[in-house]
Amino acid sequence: MKISLSYFAATEREKAGSAYQVLLDSARLADEAGLEAVWLPERHFAEFGAPYPNPSVVGAAVAAITRRIGVRAGSVVLPLHHPARVAEEWAVVDQLSGGRAGISFASGWHAQDFVLSRFDMNDRRRVMAEGIDAVRALWRGEWRPFTDASGQEFEVRTMPQPVQPELPTWITTGGSPETFELAGTLGAGVLTHLLGQAPGDLARNIANYRKTWTGPGRGHITLMLHTHILDGSKASAERARVELARYLGVSMDLIQANAADAQGSATLRSMSEADREAVVRQGVARFGQLGLVCTAHELPERLATVSSWDVDEVACLIDFGFDHESIMRSLDDLLTTLA
Template structure:
């Protein structure tokens, strides 16, 4: 099992000041020095939930010069919001700055308002657009030309510069848990980046089986790879860990509640998240906390977290992307990396 760090901070303060990216940079340096596999940063827009990360390529450039070994990963680039030419250009720069350590997970998008950035890309057809974008980016990454339409509506051919260091772009597809997306990733020869927000471990196991089958059917001698994002904080005592993470994780879940509720297809057409009373939201968040703490995160002691890792390894997960910046005090989050490194060494 490989381990990386994942970032998705809730930036709810509007105060001007320094230090917003200290946990990111210090955590990445620790992971780089201690043999972690990757550091992931997302793409988020127009909301405090994930608000530190509107452009993973910009953040990736900072990480590239702050580290020496660790993989610099987008988790994710929202493909329909951008020109594939621009995606290839930006990440080729990061690949050069990092001496060939870039990997990109592509996502189709989950919030309609984000598509105000897309210049006409349809929210309804976002998955098809994502697949088309991936193939175009791969072509450009290899240094091959692609056909475009210029500003006068005439055909043109372009290549991107600088040339990337890696001859092929290591590619992932992000899935919130849809089985079809897993199969799509396998057919596209892409890894899967997923989480346990809308699925439990048993459900994930079934989807990994389908993913591996699709990968083997489409590509000889390639079985794919699966990374799972988990909220993470480890300590020497489970009760202490629960006390530390309870309030910040509940606040974090509450800050994302409306966004996530609107993105889940099975809530029903008559469900109006805005009609919920504050007490109802607090009740649902508290129940969610119990589920996350007990079943869908890496919390507690190293021994307790190891049980979760063993279970995930048993269903075919290759990597765990540990989300550490969900509101725990920055110093505590960084101090907890020592126990996380102990866990990582057990599975090295």
Template sequence: MDLSLFYFAHDSTEAGDGGRYQLLIEGAKLADRAGLAAVWTPERHFDPFGGAYPNPSVLGAALATCTQRIGIRAGSVVAPLHHPARIAEEWSVVDNLSGGRVGVAFASGWNAVDFALRPESYAERRTLVRDTAEQVRRLWRGEPMAAEDGLGRAVEIRAYPPAVQSELPIWLTSAGGVDTFRAAARMRAGVLTHLLGQSLEEVAGKIAEYRRVAAAEHDGWTGHVVLMLHTLLGDDLERVRELVRGPFTAYLKSSANLTAKSFLGKDVDLAQLNAADMDYLAARAFDRYFDTGGLFGSVERAAELLPHIRALGVDEIGCLVDFGVESRAVLDGIDKLGKLHEIAAR
């Protein structure tokens, strides 16, 4: 089982002492030296929480030039917001800059406001994500794509520059829907998922279904599953708990619709919850995720969780580190991830 670095939720309004992207760049360098498998960057729009990441290919290009061996991946490209040729072009550039280290997870998108970029795609986004991913794959291989030019003429286009990798490694991102797991299996794509709104047992069942479909559709191919886990490693458990409590609780509140369903077992009208209810819900969620749903504390404590994650069928843990904890503590924790990665690889 591999470990990788995952960025998702940095507050774009705070530049910090060393610049807005210091944590991203310095963390990627540390992960590169520590032997981690990849560094993932997301696509987020129109919100301070995550708004520092509007385009993963731009950030991937920066990371490609300051790292040597680590994979450079999108986690995720919101496929319905983009023309497939544009995705293929941008990521082929990053593949060239990195010497063939690119991978892309494709997401359908969920936030309607993001679709201000392409409102006509919102209704069909779940179909478009699969169609777009397949079109990008074909363009990546050098195959032509039928299109219409500015004069209304039918033309064929190809994506340039040619990529280093002959085949683009891809994943589909799932917030928990088993149909997405099945679709990824049929497409011979990996799955990228997380624990917000689903239990470890539920994830295990969906991975088993993914493996079953993948093996049946592709002659024994079993696929690749990446599970995002919030992560902060340190020497003292209680010190880590206090560093994490405030920012992670705020993060959970920002995902309250998923958090509430996870604990109450049903969809909840958040408008009916007052501030005290929200605080209670977030506090319960924090205790649960800190104890069983993240990699928190010492290397040794985090290592105890690894066999349980591996038993779910997970191939890679995406260690999500930028959820509001001070940068120095995050970077110190990334340094320790190298030791955990050695344990995970055994």
């Protein structure tokens, strides 16, 4: 099973640029250690993930300072962007990296994000599927027709051309069986997490994905997991509990505004503060058991469990609240254990 790093930077409370310093320092270390990839998110208009409004920008920075590691968007919210623009930007990342770019596409889930879009949010899944086809075609150097604001149609071919003849592609999902199947039929990988699905659900989704897979091999499942290597002390465990609780609390605020899940959003808005605290406690316990917030001694067994779900790659989410020094110390322990 392959190991990567992923990022979300839940806060801007530290000094300016600190999230990017974590990104660049950890990417260098992961590159030297031979990890698979770094996954870079897209977020808008909220503290949660605020340092990452455009993964291609930070992707270019990572590409310039590394030599081997994959540079991947996790994700590009495709309905917020013109497909030609996505193809152009990521071709630059592919050129800068010597052919290491990859994109996981998402349909979007927050109504306010769609101020950046030309489309109604209700059409997001259709727009994403059509956009993936367009980006892939442009990546291959094909001409594609697009219409301007006046209704006039133009055939365009994007520049620069990338190094890779085909774009490595994933689709991001929180656990929707339909999205797993869509990825399989499109011959795309899946980037997913355990926030909205239990391990049993994930295993079933992966099995259905393998059945619908249309490309060579068996496809590719990447699972994002919160990761921090503990030193075995009570203080270390308590610090991790506090950071996870804060992270999950902030994420609940984001989910509360999720227009793609009206029922879930309404449930969160109706909760009392005591109920919210109880949900956070349950989440901390759950991710403490299922994630990679553990000691180095526990890490091999946890990875073996994840492998049993038929996961191909773990994307270790490392920046969910700890300071730079703590993140780098944990990453060093992770890499030492994996070596």
